[in-house]
Amino acid sequence: MEGLSTRIRMTINGRPQGFLLGHDLSGSETLAEVLREKLGLTGLKIACDQGACGACTVIMDGKAVLSCMTLAVEADGHDILTIEGLPDDDPVVRAFACQCEPGHGTALQCGFCTPGAVMTARAFLNENPDPTLDEVREAMAGNLCRCGCYQGIAQAVLAAAAELRRRAAAVPAAEPTEAEPSADGADGTPGHGPRGGRAEA
Numbered sequence: 683m684e685g686l687s688t689r690i691r692m693t694i695n696g697r698p699q700g701f702l703l704g705h706d707l708s709g710s711e712t713l714a715e716v717l718r719e720k721l722g723l724t725g726l727k728i729a730c731d732q733g734a735c736g737a738c739t740v741i742m743d744g745k746a747v748l749s750c751m752t753l754a755v756e757a758d759g760h761d762i763l764t765i766e767g768l769p770d771d772d773p774v775v776r777a778f779a780c781q782c783e784p785g786h787g788t789a790l791q792c793g794f795c796t797p798g799a800v801m802t803a804r805a806f807l808n809e810n811p812d813p814t815l816d817e818v819r820e821a822m823a824g825n826l827c828r829c830g831c832y833q834g835i836a837q838a839v840l841a842a843a844a845e846l847r848r849r850a851a852a853v854p855a856a857e858p859t860e861a862e863p864s865a866d867g868a869d870g871t872p873g874h875g876p877r878g879g880r881a882e883a
């Protein structure tokens with residue numbers, strides 16, 4: 683009876699993480715609290731703490747979720763991506779950073795809402811890589827920005843979508859040359875690592 687424990691496992695930004703329920707975390711702790719306070723992933727923000735602002739958005743198994751409304755135990759067995767897990771050259775990150783020229787409608791001022799907005803946009807563009815402005819606005823409607831950067835945010839998401847499409851279009855040209863050497867295995871060409879270029883770290 684005593685000593686009954688449950689291990690909560692999740693992958694966070696590509697790294698396996700384990701927590702002992704009742705020891706490392708309680709059943710009532712939210713994913714937002716665990717990510718920020720136990721793992722120091724402070725990009726996500728806890729603002730309303732009741733599912734109304736989007737500041738705490740992270741991606742779970744490819745979908746945007748409000749981490750303040752998700753219990754840490756509910757993330758057991760799932761893949762979590764926070765803004766810290768995105769590469770510096772992620773098109774959405776870059777678009778938000780670049781969309782700050784006067785006259786173009788800045789996508790960020792104080793930056794408080796930005797990590798949540800970036801993660802919402804990231805998950806949205808995975809599902810809809812060629813959205814209209816109205817679709818972007820609808821997708822981003824749950825992310826409140828007290829600085830009122832809504833125009834700039836929408837433009838940043840559209841710019842990121844265009845860049846993602848450009849990158850996706852460039853990928854197929856490189857892949858056939860990679861398959862050929864390994865077909866006969868006779869030229870001594872070393873392997874190219876995990877398929878599809880998705881590195882496991």
Ligand code: FES
Nearest residue numbers: 729731733736750
């Ligand atoms: S802090 Fe989670 S939705 Fe506002």
Ligand code: FES
Nearest residue numbers: 791795827828829
């Ligand atoms: S940039 Fe300040 S809250 Fe959005």
